[in-house]
Amino acid sequence: MDGSAEIPVAPERRAGEILEWAGALVTPSLRTAVERLPDRIRHLAGCHFGWRDMDGTPQAGPQGKGLRPALALLSCQAVGGEPSAALPAAVAVELxxxxxxxxxxIIDGDHMRRGRPALWASFGVPAGILAGDALFFLAVQVLLEAPPPLGGAGVGQLTGAVQELIDGEYTDTVLEDRPTVLVAECEAMASAKTGALFAAACGLGALAAGAAADRRDHLRAFGTHLGMAFQLVDDVLGIWGDGQYTGKPARSDLAARKKTLPVTAALATDGAPGRELAHLYCRDTPLSPAEVERAARLVDEAGGRSWALTEAQRHTTRALGHLTAVRPVPQGAADLAALAQVITCRDR
Incomplete structure (x- = not known):
């Protein structure tokens, strides 16, 4: 769907207020779910979420933005449901x-997450793997215990999205070792790795409201395109963003020579910057800090940055087109549009 959206982009509530509202609704249920985990795994999960430090002392550390649970709640509202009906879905997608x-x-070897040490960096790789496994299964358990249709068809939708996410993550690692990667391959990987869970959040929210299949499909498409926009901007921030904002060391993906979307687009060009970047990416030895900085400039000069931001805006426009086709209630539509716009504008 390529039509321009008719959804207002100046909603009554700013995006920050929307996320704060969603967080206030979801966090108590999220914490209640995590409390069901065995003691030691619960401690690990609490450290990851920033609710406690390594010694178990309660903390109020920085947490994620909560975009995915907010999308579940607002998608439910957009088709006439009460946001609380989608609460199990919101908790499940956040888990x-x-x-x-x-x-x-662990896969990327990143030592920082949300401005604090990654869980595996503090407790070891087995702890990170097992805590992640526990959260995956807890998400399924939360949804299984929800009333129908979330507790029925919703479980299949969630687990299908997880399988797609895992396939995208694995493809990401495979592409790292490939000397040549097509932009279309990188886009398909990003759609699976990120878009699948965004789509599931929106689809599950609509399912919780009892929406008709065509409205659920449009909201899933809205989520898919929004996830692509998010990943494109996230990849831009990974190169040119402020580490204090992203919570991760700047340019760590470049140092690891990951083929993110802006990099892949730059490598696909035939000019001097793209060729020099390809030479740096084919080297067997680690890149020096100066070479990492040079790589960032080359991605920009080859057009990778501008391409990624243009594509992010294009996906946002397509997402809003699908949102219009849902025939949403005004407040839910305005709030979803606000989140869509803030995703694209995170680099500003």
Whole structure:
């Protein structure tokens, strides 16, 4: 769906207020779910979420933005449901997201998450793997215990999204070792790795409201395109963002020579910057700090940054087109549009 959206982009509530509202609704249920884990795994999960330090002392550390649970609540509202009906879905997708982060940090060797040490860096790789496993299964358990249709069809939708996410994550590791990667391959990987869970959040929210199949499909498509926009901007921030904002060391993906979307687009060009970047990426020896900085400039000069931001805006426009097709209630539509816009504008 390529039509321009008719959804207002100046909603009554700012995006920050929307996320704060969603967090206030979801966090108590999220913590209640995590409290069901065995003691030691519960401690690990609490450290990851920033609720406690390594010694168990309660903390109020920085947490994630909570975009995915907010999308579940607002998608329910957008088709006329009460947001609270989607609460099990919101908790489940946030558990899945955090499980994937625990594993992703290990795969990438990232030592920082949300401005504090990654769980595996503090407690070891087995702790990170097992805590992630526990959150994956807890997400399924939360949804299984929800009333139908979430406790029925919703479980299949969630587990299908998890399988797609895992496939995307694995493809990401495979592409790292490939000398040449097509932009289309990288886009498909990002759609699976990120778009699948965004789509599931929106689809599950609509399912909780009892929406018709066509409205659920449009909300899932909204989530898919929004997830792509998110990943594109996230990859830009990974190169040019402020580490205090992202919570991770700047340019760590470049140092690891990961083929993110801006990098892949830059490598696909035939000019001098793209060729020099390809030479740096094919080297067997680690990149020096100066070479990492040079790589960032080359991605920009080759057009990778501008391409990624243009694509992010294009996906956002397509997402809003699908949102219009849902025939949503005004407040839910305005709030979803606000989240869509803030995702694209995170680099500003």
């Amino acid at each position: 899945v997201h955090n499980a994937s982060l625990l594993h992703d940090d």
